[in-house]
Every structure is written in C-alpha cells, then in structure tokens.
Amino acid sequence: MNYMKTAILLAAMTALFMGVGFLVGGQAGMLIALAVACAMNFWSYWGSDKAVLNMYGAEEVDQNSAPDLYQMTWDMAQRAGMPMPRLFIIHEDQPNAFATGRNPENAAVAVNTGLLNTLTREEVAGVVAHELAHIKNRDTLIMTITATLAGALSMLANFAAFSGGNNQNRNGFGVIGTIAMMILAPLAASIVQMAISRSREYEADKMGAEICGNPIWLASALAKIAGAHDRTVNNTAEHNPQTAHMFIINPLSGERMDNLFSTHPDTGNRIAALQQIAQAWGMAGQVGHGQSQPAPWGSNARRGGPWG
Template identity: 55%
Template sequence: MKTALLMALMTMLLMVIGDYFGGLQGMTMMLIFGVAMNFFTYWNSDKMVLAHYNAKQVDKRTAPELYGIVEDLAKKAQIPMPKVYIINSPVPNAFATGRNPEHAAVAVNTALADILDRDELAGVLAHELSHVKHRDILISTVAASMAGAISTIAQWGMFFGGGRDENGESRNPIATILVMILAPMAAGLIQMAVSRSREFMADKSGGEICGKPDALADALLKIEAFAKRRVMPGATEATAHMFIINPFSGANMKQLFSTHPPTAERVRLLREQAKAMGR
C-alpha cells in the first residue's frame, strides 16, 4: 500500500510538472510516462541503483567473511539469503535494495570493513537485513529512482516545452525557476516521509537480529564521522535515503532536508535497547 501510494504521489507530481511546462498535452504525456516509469521501476529500480554505484556482486569464495556474516544474519532473521555487493569507495556506508525478500541485495562500501570490527559490521548488516525483512526496500528503491527522474525532468522542463501557458505565451521565468527548484524538493519531502521512521525501526530490529545493539550504535557513530568529513563519491540526493547514514552529513544545506533522523537519537535508543537486553 505504501509503494502504491508513493507511486501515485510521484505520478501526480510528474503531471503537475507536465501541466506547467506543456499544458494539457504535457500533463497527458507525463501521465503516460509516469505509468510506464512505475512499471519499469518496480522491476528494475534495484538494478539501476546498483549499476549507478558500480556495485560488484561477491560470493563465499570472493568475500568469505562478509558473505558469511550476511548468511548467518539472514538465518537469524528468517529471510532468504540476499545477494551481496561491494562498492569501491573510500567513504564507509551501506544500503539494501530489491523488490521483496526473495529478490533482495545488500551493498557495502569497501571502506566499511576497514573501520568496523566484526560485531559492528554485523550490526550494520543486521540493520540492512531488517529493511529487507520488513519490506522497506521496495518503497526505498522506487523512491530513489522516481525522485531522480522527477529532478531531471524538472531541470529539462525549461528547455523542452519552454514553460508556456495555454495560449502559447511564455510564463514568468522566475516562476519557471521556482518549479525547477520546488519539484525536486517535493520529491525529497516524499522520500523523507517514508524513510525517517523506518530507520528507527530498522535500528531496533537490527539490534535484535545481531544481538548487540551497542555494536550497531558504535558503527553508526564511526560511519557518520567519515560522512561529516567527506561526501561519498558518486552519491546523489535521490538515493541518499537508502544508506544507513546520510552520505551528505557534511553538507549543511543538504542536511536541512535530511531523510535520516539524528544519529545521536538513534544511538541513544540503541544504548537503551542494549541495557534492556542486559548488554
């Protein structure tokens, strides 16, 4: 239901953009495009995100420790074994993607294993597997693909269609610029609405799966420390909500529209969970 609602909202946003730049004809074209994009992203959004980050699939032979941790956690979470990917990046982070637990993948940056110990790495992976178990990954991945498309279309709108009204006259150029700015922002707000609460839920469930909420809390602090110093190469605003820590944590303006709750609050709740578990 969440995914259907998200797709409907994104399609409506596309139609508003189409109406502004091309009137009834533009709105109709965006409706057709939105329906086609919804169908395409449902089946291919995970592949698009993994391809964007040039993620390479690994197995028990090529990455035995990482694969073994995911395999063990997947059994504890009682979900099918997801595919495992590695992203060559100097900034640690991780995300999960896919349309359901049977077609899921987890991806980690190469730097993650360098800065985390085994328990902390297991905590991060347990968090991502929680997203898989609770089916957050479809809505998250679809949001990433569609938000990116809306941002691109809004930017193209001024050049294709010219921002003209029903009489063919040019619209106010200031209003056109505002549409180009506000459309991606609206897409971002939709992402925020579907991602903040799920991070708290995934932290709690991830702590239960790995059995060490404190280790996950420590991992979050380490990852954020790197993210504040350097933006992850290749990261985009459209996919930022998918990562365990916002890759734009060091960019003040982008933090204003962060899709993630404050790390300090997440850590506090994980510490409380650890105490409740007698850790």
C-alpha cells in the first residue's frame, strides 16, 4: 500500500512540475520540468533523507557517544523485529523528533536535545518507539520525498510567478493561470502532506505503544512536547515548513492558527486514543503523572553532549 502511495505521490508531483513548467516556458518548459522532476524523483529516493538531516545539522551518535540512548533504541528495534537505525542528535531546544530513510535497512531517527532535556526516560522511549513505527510501516520514504518535492515545487511556482509565464501565455488566461498555479501548486503539495501525515500518525502511535510496551509513556511525551511547543521556536523548521509533517508534533509556531491545514492530528485526540489503548490493556496511569525528572542524559545534553 505504501509503495502505491509513493507512486501516486510521484505522479502527482510530476504533473504539477509539468504544469508550472508550461506556464514558465510553454511546451519546452513543460519538457524541461518533466526532466527536472524525473531527476528530482530519483534524487529524492536515494538522497532526500541525507538532505533533511543536513538541513537540521543532525549529528550522528553511537554506542560510545550516547550509550544510554543508543541501547534504548537498539532494544526497541529488536523488540520491533527491525534493524537498528542510524541515530542522530539535533541541537535544538524545541522538544521534537523525526524519522527518515527509504526503508528499514537505510533509516535514521533524529531527536532534538530539547527532547532529551525535557522528557523522562520512559517518555523518550515512547517517542523513539513512535519513530521506529514509522520506519517499520515504511512511512518515512513517502514522508521524506514529500518534504523534498513540496519545497522544490513551491520554489518553482514562485519562479513562475516572477517570470510571468512565456510570451505565448501573456494574455488574460496566462496571467490568471500563472497566479492560480502560484497559489494552487504549493497548496496541492500541502494537501498531499496533510493526507499522508494525518493518516499515518495514529497508526504510528498505536504501533509505538506496542513497541515500547506502555501507551501512557507516549501519551505523556506528546503532552509535554505540545506544552513546550509555544515556548520554543524551531527556526530551521520555520524556514523549511515543507518538513513539518516529518516530526512527531508539528514544529511550526503557527500550528494552532490553521487547524484545517495542520499536518498533524489534534494532539488531544492522539492522547485520548493512547489512553483508550492503555485501558484496553488494563494499564493504570494518567498523562502527566509519574516521574518528573528528565532522563539521565538530560544534564549532559544541556552542556552539548555526550548523551550517555
């Protein structure tokens, strides 16, 4: 199913590229856009994960530089029956995390230092389990490709707006078409992102709870991350909004301003769903209760590492 989604996504993005290319340069521009789209699709499959990690300045860690975090991730990867992903730390105060990679054999999990400084060990385990679920479900390929192509499509649409279309299209229809494409192309890409992200977050929450063994750990993590969201701004995410759907919670400061176009389901609904799972499993516990101290790597993370 996810392979089919990927194929549909690539086809839709390619069509949008060709449409904008036609507005910029007519039939020749459409053919050039097709060639660029094919090259972008190929690059997105093989290299977009590295591009996103580089964009956020992610630093790879291992069992020597982050033994506790690495061991926790390794244990849960074994529990999930999947390979150990590469593990990265992002020096960012906002508590958040994401996963990327084209398949479980070539995947990575990246967590912000703000997450390690704020959450308990159990809550961090819940977040990592959620990201492992995305990898196991092979959501990361389509999410990473979406982020790459959505950004490229927005830039191409802006170029079309500034160029005003080719001479053949400089009539009433051409001007209107250019303006419409400038607005609709990024909007269409955003709709694809929203549909993919919203539909997969609940499933990743459910599987993440199974991987870590306690739905309340993830529910409590989501509550803390959402609570800290308004107090910390992720500047890199603000400048690259096309990557917002990759995170466990929308990192953008304007999330509440536009719930209709949010890349993520309502956090309260996600927490409620996890609490229902906990009740079905016969587990007691309330979100926000339990351990109040951050995980052991918290003090080291504040100093810049290591997180062990």
